[in-house]
Amino acid sequence: MNRVKLIGLQVLVMVVFLAIWHVVTTTSLFGDIKTTQFFFSTPADVLARTWKQLTGADIYWHLGITLTETVLAFVIGSAAGIFFGFAFARNALLAAVFDPYIKAANALPRVVLAPIFALWFGLGIWSKVALGFTLVFFIVFFNVYQGVREVSPTVLANARMLGMNERQLFRHVYWPSALTWMFSSLHTSVGFALVGAVVGEYLGSSAGLGYKIHEAESVFDVTGVFSGMLILAIFVILIDSIVTLVENRLLVWRPGQSSTTTT
Amino acid sequence: MESKVSRPGDAGTAAEQPAVRLAGIDITFHLKGGSRYQAVKGIDLSVAPGEFVSVVGPTGCGKSTLLNAAAGLLTPSAGKVAIFGQPLSGLNRRAGYLFQQDALMPWKTAFDNVKVALEPMGVSDAEADKRARDWLGRVGLRAFVERYPHMLSGGQRKRVALAQMLIRDPEILLMDEPFGPLDAQTRQIMGNLLLDLWSRDRKALIFVTHDLEEAIALSDRVVVMTAGPAAGIVADYKVPLARPRDIAEIRLEKAFHEIHRDIWASLRVEVQKAYAMGEGKELVEGAAS
Numbered sequence: 001m002n003r004v005k006l007i008g009l010q011v012l013v014m015v016v017f018l019a020i021w022h023v024v025t026t027t028s029l030f031g032d033i034k035t036t037q038f039f040f041s042t043p044a045d046v047l048a049r050t051w052k053q054l055t056g057a058d059i060y061w062h063l064g065i066t067l068t069e070t071v072l073a074f075v076i077g078s079a080a081g082i083f084f085g086f087a088f089a090r091n092a093l094l095a096a097v098f099d100p101y102i103k104a105a106n107a108l109p110r111v112v113l114a115p116i117f118a119l120w121f122g123l124g125i126w127s128k129v130a131l132g133f134t135l136v137f138f139i140v141f142f143n144v145y146q147g148v149r150e151v152s153p154t155v156l157a158n159a160r161m162l163g164m165n166e167r168q169l170f171r172h173v174y175w176p177s178a179l180t181w182m183f184s185s186l187h188t189s190v191g192f193a194l195v196g197a198v199v200g201e202y203l204g205s206s207a208g209l210g211y212k213i214h215e216a217e218s219v220f221d222v223t224g225v226f227s228g229m230l231i232l233a234i235f236v237i238l239i240d241s242i243v244t245l246v247e248n249r250l251l252v253w254r255p256g257q258s259s260t261t262t263t
Numbered sequence: 264m265e266s267k268v269s270r271p272g273d274a275g276t277a278a279e280q281p282a283v284r285l286a287g288i289d290i291t292f293h294l295k296g297g298s299r300y301q302a303v304k305g306i307d308l309s310v311a312p313g314e315f316v317s318v319v320g321p322t323g324c325g326k327s328t329l330l331n332a333a334a335g336l337l338t339p340s341a342g343k344v345a346i347f348g349q350p351l352s353g354l355n356r357r358a359g360y361l362f363q364q365d366a367l368m369p370w371k372t373a374f375d376n377v378k379v380a381l382e383p384m385g386v387s388d389a390e391a392d393k394r395a396r397d398w399l400g401r402v403g404l405r406a407f408v409e410r411y412p413h414m415l416s417g418g419q420r421k422r423v424a425l426a427q428m429l430i431r432d433p434e435i436l437l438m439d440e441p442f443g444p445l446d447a448q449t450r451q452i453m454g455n456l457l458l459d460l461w462s463r464d465r466k467a468l469i470f471v472t473h474d475l476e477e478a479i480a481l482s483d484r485v486v487v488m489t490a491g492p493a494a495g496i497v498a499d500y501k502v503p504l505a506r507p508r509d510i511a512e513i514r515l516e517k518a519f520h521e522i523h524r525d526i527w528a529s530l531r532v533e534v535q536k537a538y539a540m541g542e543g544k545e546l547v548e549g550a551a552s
Binding site: 155173 | 334336354356358359360362364365366367368369370371372379380382383384411412413424427431
């Protein structure tokens with residue numbers, strides 16, 4: 001299937017979806033227009049509202065807040081995950097002792113922590129960062145742990161035969177191996193950082209995208225909810241494509257990755 | 264098991280310390296569940312400086328185990344390892360090791376893989392750059408400097424590994440079936456490359472292989488190990504072939520056939536023993552002729 005045809009079909013899906021939505025909400029075929037519009041808004045309204053928001057300044061302030069929370073949760077969660085991942089992988093006793101507690105903590109649905117975090121850290125950005133942190137930390141932790149443990153014994157023996165000391169082994173063998181595993185979960189961990197931020201905002205805050213959606217919901221402004229969701233989707237896709245760019249850059253050496261750098 | 268052990272390495276080199284001397288080596292592995300497996304027993308082997316020694320034996324006879332003892336990657340349960348007369352403790356810092364499996368760091372380019380070998384030696388960055396480039400040229404990879412291992416063929420990866428080992432200029436070279444995973448033609452090319460590089464400044468070299476023809480074509484001495492467990496050395500042959508050699512052509516010589524016949528006579532017994540024990544999944548190559 002060629003590219004033009006594929007894009008054509010993809011656009012077609014959107015057009016059909018919007019057309020059905022439009023027909024349902026602007027004709028009386030499926031009931032009273034006022035009722036259907038109350039529940040489903042109309043595509044034209046949602047697009048118009050989205051456009052209005054995106055061309056205004058207000059939404060960018062909220063997006064900025066959500067982005068800040070996401071980035072902070074990701075950075076702090078990753079740093080802690082890398083640190084503890086390494087510590088546990090290189091210290092069998094530590095890993096054995098904490099194993100059941102780590103498993104228990106990871107099994108807990110993190111959303112239930114949101115009210116506690118709101119209580120501890122207030123309604124500002126830090127309660128959202130904390131929620132995102134608990135999500136990101138475990139993903140990075142398990143991947144780094146695995147990455148350090150699963151370094152090829154041959155690569156390790158070879159590096160040692162080359163005379164590397166502990167510091168050099170860390171730099172040339174353990175660290176790159178752990179980072180590979182971490183990067184392979186980059187999409188998931190960035191995604192979870194964002195989930196933490198938005199869910200946190202949704203449950204209690206005064207700024208951010210989750211707050212905007214919650215605010216619209218509480219006044220039965222369905223157009224506002226849908227337009228908030230649309231903006232959130234655009235935002236996620238943007239972040240995800242940045243992650244893909246970063247990933248392709250960092251993992252050029254991996255088979256199956258884009259191998260654009262030859263000679 | 265240990266019958267008619269001859270040790271030519273001991274005689275004649277009294278003035279000079281052997282590069283590697285294994286004396287009465289036993290190696291026992293403690294397996295999960297408390298059972299033990301004695302891989303090798305009572306091994307005596309000396310390798311003189313500048314000597315190219317191959318170790319052949321049936322699969323699973325503990326050839327690699329022996330090499331790991333010489334490298335200091337594992338400590339024998341009994342016996343002594345001496346390197347140039349010094350007892351070995353910890354890793355053998357004077358040796359380079361070429362592994363059978365891929366041992367390159369996959370996240371580094373060919374160039375970085377070779378260059379990083381100089382880092383523990385404290386070579387300056389500019390100097391390391393120059394020498395890495397030079398060595399990649401010597402192994403014929405000048406055009407592939409910036410490739411990552413997965414972009415290279417099996418033979419090319421072995422060339423990088425060879426450069427990575429030799430750039431440190433180790434006094435002892437240990438090779439564990441290095442060309443095992445390669446196809447027959449690539450093996451010949453790599454064998455000639457190895458002889459070419461080795462003959463410039465002959466280092467002591469222990470070459471483990473299960474390919475008898477390869478062993479004879481490359482080495483000064485061929486050591487035959489018995490079938491495991493508790494493998495020992497059953498025979499030790501000098502290879503009376505002149506150097507320089509071409510691996511492909513030397514196989515056609517009469518002297519080659521004679522020594523091959525002799526060694527195969529003692530190796531065959533061990534191979535059959537290993538086979539009878541159910542260990543003979545992958546028999547010694549070159550059994551024909």
